[in-house]
Amino acid sequence: MVKEIIQYPTPLSVKYATDVRIFDEELFSLIDDLKDTIKENNLDGLAAFQIGNYFNVIVVKDDNGELIEMINPRLIAHSDKVTTEEKTAYYPNHSAKIQRYNKISVVYQDRNGKDCSMQATGKMAIVIQRKIDYTFGATFIQKMSKEEKEKFEAQLEGGIDVGYDEYCPTTFKRDYVLKGINIALIVMLLPVIASFFVDNTQLLEKMWNYQLYGSFVVMGMTIGYFFYGQYEGKIYTSCTSCQIGNIIGTCVIALIKLTLIMIASYFFINPS
Amino acid sequence: MARLVVLGGGVAGHTTATFAAKWLGSQHEVVVVTPNAKWNWIPSNIWVGVGQMTKEEVTFDLAPVYAKAGITYHQAKAVSINPEGKEDSDKPFVTIEYTSADKAGQTETIEYDYLVNATGPKLNFGATPGLGEGSQLGEHTVSVCTADHAVHASEKLQEAIEKMKAGTRQKFLIGTGHGMCTCQGAAFEYIFNIEHELKKAGVREMADIKWISNESFLGDFGMGGLHMKVGGYVVSSKLFAESLFAERDVEWMIGAHVSKVDAGKIEYELLDGTTGEEEFDFAMLIPPFAGVGLKAYNKAGEDITDTVFAPNGFMKVDANYNAGAYENWKASDWPRTYQNPTYKNMFAAGIAFAPPHIISKPMSSPNGTPINPTPPRTGMPSGIIGKAVAHSVCDLMTKGEDAKLHEASMAEMGAACVASAGKGIFNGTAAAMTVYPVVPDFEKYPGTGRDTDYTFGEIGLAGHWIKHILHHLFIYKAKLNPGWTLIPE
Numbered sequence: 235m236v237k238e239i240i241q242y243p244t245p246l247s248v249k250y251a252t253d254v255r256i257f258d259e260e261l262f263s264l265i266d267d268l269k270d271t272i273k274e275n276n277l278d279g280l281a282a283f284q285i286g287n288y289f290n291v292i293v294v295k296d297d298n299g300e301l302i303e304m305i306n307p308r309l310i311a312h313s314d315k316v317t318t319e320e321k322t323a324y325y326p327n328h329s330a331k332i333q334r335y336n337k338i339s340v341v342y343q344d345r346n347g348k349d350c351s352m353q354a355t356g357k358m359a360i361v362i363q364r365k366i367d368y369t370f371g372a373t374f375i376q377k378m379s380k381e382e383k384e385k386f387e388a389q390l391e392g393g394i395d396v397g398y399d400e401y402c403p404t405t406f407k408r409d410y411v412l413k414g415i416n417i418a419l420i421v422m423l424l425p426v427i428a429s430f431f432v433d434n435t436q437l438l439e440k441m442w443n444y445q446l447y448g449s450f451v452v453m454g455m456t457i458g459y460f461f462y463g464q465y466e467g468k469i470y471t472s473c474t475s476c477q478i479g480n481i482i483g484t485c486v487i488a489l490i491k492l493t494l495i496m497i498a499s500y501f502f503i504n505p506s
Numbered sequence: 507m508a509r510l511v512v513l514g515g516g517v518a519g520h521t522t523a524t525f526a527a528k529w530l531g532s533q534h535e536v537v538v539v540t541p542n543a544k545w546n547w548i549p550s551n552i553w554v555g556v557g558q559m560t561k562e563e564v565t566f567d568l569a570p571v572y573a574k575a576g577i578t579y580h581q582a583k584a585v586s587i588n589p590e591g592k593e594d595s596d597k598p599f600v601t602i603e604y605t606s607a608d609k610a611g612q613t614e615t616i617e618y619d620y621l622v623n624a625t626g627p628k629l630n631f632g633a634t635p636g637l638g639e640g641s642q643l644g645e646h647t648v649s650v651c652t653a654d655h656a657v658h659a660s661e662k663l664q665e666a667i668e669k670m671k672a673g674t675r676q677k678f679l680i681g682t683g684h685g686m687c688t689c690q691g692a693a694f695e696y697i698f699n700i701e702h703e704l705k706k707a708g709v710r711e712m713a714d715i716k717w718i719s720n721e722s723f724l725g726d727f728g729m730g731g732l733h734m735k736v737g738g739y740v741v742s743s744k745l746f747a748e749s750l751f752a753e754r755d756v757e758w759m760i761g762a763h764v765s766k767v768d769a770g771k772i773e774y775e776l777l778d779g780t781t782g783e784e785e786f787d788f789a790m791l792i793p794p795f796a797g798v799g800l801k802a803y804n805k806a807g808e809d810i811t812d813t814v815f816a817p818n819g820f821m822k823v824d825a826n827y828n829a830g831a832y833e834n835w836k837a838s839d840w841p842r843t844y845q846n847p848t849y850k851n852m853f854a855a856g857i858a859f860a861p862p863h864i865i866s867k868p869m870s871s872p873n874g875t876p877i878n879p880t881p882p883r884t885g886m887p888s889g890i891i892g893k894a895v896a897h898s899v900c901d902l903m904t905k906g907e908d909a910k911l912h913e914a915s916m917a918e919m920g921a922a923c924v925a926s927a928g929k930g931i932f933n934g935t936a937a938a939m940t941v942y943p944v945v946p947d948f949e950k951y952p953g954t955g956r957d958t959d960y961t962f963g964e965i966g967l968a969g970h971w972i973k974h975i976l977h978h979l980f981i982y983k984a985k986l987n988p989g990w991t992l993i994p995e
Binding site: 252253255256288306308309310311333339340341349351352353367370371372376479 | 722723730731733741742744745749752759760761762776777778779780832833835867869870872948953954955968972
């Protein structure tokens with residue numbers, strides 16, 4: 235059965251592929267669907283991933299136009315690095331320069347689970363590499379150089395990240411609290427500097443009280459930052475656990491800064 | 507007073523013995539038999555191997571630590587186990603052979619009530635002719651498996667750097683030295699630390715660096731790879747590793763079984779059945795692991811090694827060793843209590859237990875040579891298993907034989923791994939990864955068998971700092987300094 239090929243901007247419906255462990259009718263049917271879809275769309279190859287199936291299966295056209303079924307393919311050796319201008323069915327109207335290998339050795343299983351191997355060169359080698367990338371959860375974007383990726387992204391109306399509802403933001407709301415803490419610390423630093431030019435004991439007394447209130451505010455904001463940070467970390471579960479480490483580290487750094495300012499204030503401002 | 511004998515003083519054995527000693531107090535006796543005088547934080551051997559740490563920084567003397575913990579310590583290797591005792595006594599015992607300078611070669615028997623086998627692996631250099639660590643075992647390659655090996659590797663690396671400075675190009679070959687190796691992670695760390703050091707020494711342009719391993723894809727790491735969340739996206743460890751190799755300009759060859767090592771040259775066979783040779787000037791190839799060769803005898807003195815140990819020399823535990831083909835493998839095949847099925851007062855922890863099967867997809871060449879990573883059981887899982895076994899044994903000793911055993915299945919356990927890719931306070935790099943569960947559970951998590959919400963990774967300077975902090979933290983813990991029980995495994 236001809237299947238619909240998922241195309242940009244629709245996100246790939248599965249995020250990764252998994253090895254086939256059971257060779258049964260379900261697998262045969264998937265392979266037949268891949269073949270039908272390749273023929274219908276006159277493609278060089280297709281990964282099951284591209285039609286929304288998470289099995290590690292690809293079908294590629296060899297140099298004679300014959301379709302080769304590869305289950306659980308692995309690229310084990312390569313040589314002859316080349317840069318190719320590639321297209322893929324996921325981004326049908328775009329191409330990009332990708333670094334590949336012109337000669338590869340690939341091992342795989344056939345539909346009966348028999349181990350097979352193949353040495354491929356040229357166009358077929360490139361197609362196999364691209365399709366294997368799909369089986370490990372990547373489009374060819376992950377193989378682009380930084381510059382090529384930027385150029386390619388500029389061609390895409392919605393950018394590369396379209397369709398991903400869960401993402402890790404580059405700035406968090408808690409960062410605003412952190413900014414507030416840093417501003418408060420700078421404001422607290424000013425009286426320390428000013429104290430070198432003030433002799434009036436009454437004024438120094440007021441400045442010391444100001445520092446004490448300031449330290450309570452910074453401590454309160456730091457505690458607030460810590461707990462809000464934990465809450466925000468739970469919202470963005472896709473972000474790594476380093477969040478917790480970062481939050482703790484940031485709080486410790488803020489408290490060290492505050493301590494240093496208060497020590498300096500005690501010696502230079504506190505008149506008693 | 508009952509006696510627990512722990513064979514081995516590595517991560518698993520040390521964890522078991524120290525926790526058992528703490529929980530049992532002076533009511534019962536804990537004995538450790540280990541051939542080493544020093545404890546070694548093995549993950550940091552990588553840094554010793556590139557000259558960034560000394561042997562002293564990654565090791566410490568065991569005797570004072572065990573004295574402090576009230577543990578009886580024998581610097582000796584275990585030779586055999588008699589789980590049924592002998593003709594005139596039902597008391598089981600182990601036979602040990604001392605390795606300490608004052609008693610070297612002397613043998614002794616130690617009776618036990620409970621035994622934990624945590625002997626770790628035998629570094630089976632002999633499996634590949636010519637493979638070694640620079641000594642009589644094999645003079646052509648180096649190793650970072652022990653602190654002494656790593657010191658030697660560092661010296662050889664310095665020699666190679668001097669040659670490059672003098673204008674001689676050098677080829678570095680790092681990876682696994684046999685088709686059935688584990689510990690790809692250590693070799694992975696070493697190759698990128700070498701690359702980092704060569705850059706620092708200003709000779710990177712004079713070096714060709716190549717990775718060779720028995721993985722069927724880069725980033726398999728003996729766990730069948732992993733799909734981790736990086737910045738919200740699910741990324742395969744294959745793409746993660748390939749990016750790093752491309753970025754650092756490191757060539758790679760995988761699906762390889764190293765069949766022979768000669769001076770400056772290895773012979774290999776690939777998964778596609780082809781064979782070839784690869785030249786090198788400096789090679790660090792991890793050896794395969796095997797059991798340490800413990801024998802077992804019954805009451806009549808007959809050899810029952812096959813009953814107690816699997817053919818690879820690791821101890822049989824409560825795993826399903828009859829799982830059959832790959833398609834039948836299940837998470838439930840993996841052991842939960844690590845109790846020997848025949849002798850209930852024997853347990854195995856860490857590398858010493860026999861896994862039911864590998865984790866990665868089984869692969870072999872058309873010539874029938876198995877080429878696939880064997881399951882990693884080091885680091886965090888070793889510590890967790892060691893602690894669970896200590897719990898079980900302590901309960902059996904204090905509550906009686908019906909006490910419920912504690913469980914720590916690798917199919918229900920997460921693990922964190924921090925892989926260094928270069929040491930430096932400001933320019934260091936490490937890949938921090940967590941995986942849950944270590945052994946995929948395809949029934950619970952259809953697809954990859956893992957929960958991607960708890961499987962994530964990040965590479966950067968912060969990872970290096972974490973790795974460095976962990977170095978100090980785990981050595982602090984292993985020395986039983988105040989608060990050691992609060993530090994997780």
